[in-house]
Amino acid sequence: MSSTTNYILGVFDDEDEVLHAVSEVKSKGIKIDEVYTPFPIHGLDTAIGHERTRLPIAAFMFGTLGMICALSLISYTMVFDWPMIIGGKDFFALPNWIPVTFEGTVLFTAFGLVITFCISNNLFPGNNVEPLDLRITDDKFVMAINLDKNKLGQDEITKALKSSGAIEVNVK
The missing domain is CATH 3.30.70 (Alpha-Beta Plaits)
Structure with missing residues (x-):
């Protein structure tokens, strides 16, 4: 205002x-x-x-981005860059990657929503708004x-x- x-x-x-x-x-x-x-x-x-509010749409987008990034990182490191046989399983062991993928999804969603909320409401350091009352x-x-x-x-x-x-x- x-x-x-x-x-x-x-x-x-x-x-x-x-x-x-x-x-x-x-x-x-x-x-x-x-x-x-x-x-x-x-x-x-x-x-x-x-x-x-359109924050649920942003949450879905950030979650999808987190899932893609987590799966990409795991598949690159475990299949292409440093393939190791762990416990007799394949290089591409998708069920084992689910917990890390979930955590990456939650991490990207949380940080993305906080940043989106702060930007959309002009809440950033140095922005001092005096209340009307x-x-x-x-x-x-x-x-x-x-x-x-x-x-x-x-x-x-x-x-x-x-x-x-x-x-x-x-x-x-």
Whole structure:
């Protein structure tokens, strides 16, 4: 969020109130930019209108890449580079490679998802973002409404937030 953008912040005390307020505010034609909560609220993402995340697709891709890399490394080292007969088995003993392949899949998936999550949410070292309200991380629920993206004025949005149960309304 840029510092030149004006936001109206509706502060709520209870998670049920903010969940109910989202549907009330959206029914009045107000576009909600984001709702900040100290803990996850079930159903809030669909109430706001967020799309389903694509992280499972990325997880599958990273897992597939990990499996291919693990199988390639094992097959290269055990079949081509340094073939050894271990326990009277063939050079290409696929059942013996399953545990290492599984571990490689899990390793690539875990590291890949952490990196993807951090990049997609701009969470990297040196990126200091100030919260709109310091109480977001403690005990309050804050609904942020961008004034530039809404057709209604500041007074109408403030009235809508107050009528939906906001304990205070601030402009940042």
